[in-house]
Amino acid sequence: MRFHIVIAAVFCCGFADSRKIRGISSSYKRFYRERKSFLCIDGSKIIPFEQVNDDYCDCDDGSDEPGTSACPRGRFYCTNLGFRPHYIPSSRVNDGICDCCDASDEYNSHAHCQNTCWNLGQRERAYVEGQMRTLDEGLQLKQQLIEEGVLLWREKQAQLRELQQAAEDLQIKLEEHRRRKNEAEQTLKALEAGDSGLRHHNNTITSMFQLLDSNKDARITVDELQAKVTVIHDEGRLLSEDEAVALLGGAHQMDLTKFRHTLWDILTKGDRVKIKDTHGSEDSTVGEDSHLKAADRAAKWEATNLKKVEEAYDTVNMEISDLQKKLAIDYGTDWEFLFLNSQCYKLKVYEYTYTLCPFNQVTQENTAGTQVSLGMWGMWAGAPKNHYSQMVYENGEPCWQGGSRSATVTLTCGTETALRSVKEPSKCQYIMDFQTPVACQPVLKQRGIHSEL
The missing domain is CATH 2.70.130.10 (Mannose-6-phosphate receptor binding domain)
Known part of the structure; x- marks a missing residue:
């Protein structure tokens, strides 16, 4: 019976001594179990166990003095039950300033520290709960933004396809306007060089016909011919009706087609009759000038249209380039940004x-x-x-x-x-x-x- 009592007393004393070891966390308590000797945690030295927390630094790593300020490299563990545990430098132990919210660092000083861990824990828990609520709300909003991002991405992709199609259509128009501009410029050059060919010849015939056709009914009549045509060797004399009918090929009127093959040749030879107006040759030139002006207007018109199409084409391509640059940016795995x-x-x-x-x-x-x-x-x-x-x-x-x-x-x-x-x-x-x-x-x-x- 006595033997058991002794063992129990030793066990209780050992347990009590190990409980006095201050400044250690639960994970380090295994190093401070009561025994005859203490092995420094870095393995550098073995000292008697009674030298632990004796306010004298024996271990290089300071592990023999977790609860005092003896070791310059030592650390004191604040348990801070109800709040967050943490380490403080051992130099702050018993320095009169409360560093641990549970006041465990000032166990042997004049400081009167209150345990504030519970209040601090309550405040931090309230803060964390607020953060969690913010996080939950933020995640819900994020999901909405992800859905909006997907829709926006699809819209921009569709917009890019539309712009690319518009660019292709404008490219076709551009080639057509360039062709028409080149044709107009070639026609203008031909007229300016006096090499209008058959078209220029026909335009001159038409101009003379229109000169004789006073009432613009597409017919030359006897009266119109008498008013505009005279005999070369007797310019003061009017054509007789018979002479006019003869020039009209035996009819009282003549259209452009018949004029082209009959009266035109007679008038251009100039050996029998001529147009009464002394400025007839100038009128012909005026007709030619009108065609030159028309060709010039046509060339400028085509150049203007080409410029407009080119500007539209360049604008669309710039929009395509800008949109492609935007779509090339990394907006997150779900386009959330x-x-x-x-x-x-x-x-x-x-x-x-x-x-x-x-x-x-x-x-x-x-x-x-x-x-x-x-x-x-x-x-x-x-x-x-x-x-x-x-x-x-x-x-x-x-x-x-x-x-x-x-x-x-x-x-x-x-x-x-x-x-x-x-x-x-x-x-x-x-x-x-x-x-x-x-x-x-x-x-x-x-x-x-x-x-x-």
């Missing part, structure tokens, strides 16, 4: 107004209205597990110290899309916090307070 394109977000910080236009540029404007580029869209630069968490904008305006300005934008989860903060930790290097629902990640819900509650 597509809605940010063509949007801009502003934030005023002291005397500066910062503007972030995602996938475009970042600018800074002072109160005088002077704007400076802080960088153009460069790339996504987030960690591999969250590639879309950071944007980089490069090649901004030169900095007075040399080099160019740049901006790094970190995307954080939120229920609104807004620019939240701008800082300049080093000269001409800017960092921004940009909040948006599309930055919310489901994996964040697994995070929380990992503590011994």
Whole structure:
């Protein structure tokens, strides 16, 4: 019976002594079980167990003094039941300042510390719960933006196909207008060179016929002929009716077709009769000039039409190029960031107004209205597990110290899309916090307070 009592007493004393070891976490308690000797955790030395926490540093790693300030490299573990546990440097133990919310670091000092762990834990739990609610709402909004992004992507793809079809149609029109312009220019050159061929000849015949056809009824009559034609050797005498009928081939009127094969030859030979007007030859020239002017107008008309089609073709191709550049940007695995394109977000910080236009540029404007580029869209630069968490904008305006300005934008989860903060930790290097629902990640819900509650 006595033997058992002794064993029990030893066990109780050993257990009690091990409980006095302050400044260690539950995962390290196995190293501080009561025994005759203590092995420094780094394996460098073995010391008697009674030298643990004796306020003298024996181990190089400070592991023999977890509850005192004796070792310069030592760490004291704050259990902080109800809040988050953490380590503090052992130099802060019993220094009169409460570092652990459970006051365990000031067990032997004049400081009167209260245990605030429960209140701190409540506040942090409320904060985490708020973050979780924000995350849930953000994820719902993100899903809506994903659906909108997919629809917008399809619309832009359809728009690109329409523009490409329009470009093909304009290409056909362009070739047709170029052909017609070339033909008009060739006709004009031929008229200007006096080599109009059969068409020019026919136009001259038509002009003379129209000169004789006073009432423009497409017929030359006896009266019209008597009014416009005279005998060469007796210009003062009028043609008789019989002479006029004879010139009309025995009829009292003549159309253009018959004129072309009969009277035209008689008038152009000029040995019997001629057109009474002394400016007849000039009238013929006027007719020729009218055709030249018409050809010139036609050439200019075709040139104008060609220019309009060329401008339309160039405009469509520019729109195609711009749209292709936009569609080539990485908008996320589900196009969730597509809605940010063509949007801009502003934030005023002291005397500066910062503007972030995602996938475009970042600018800074002072109160005088002077704007400076802080960088153009460069790339996504987030960690591999969250590639879309950071944007980089490069090649901004030169900095007075040399080099160019740049901006790094970190995307954080939120229920609104807004620019939240701008800082300049080093000269001409800017960092921004940009909040948006599309930055919310489901994996964040697994995070929380990992503590011994």
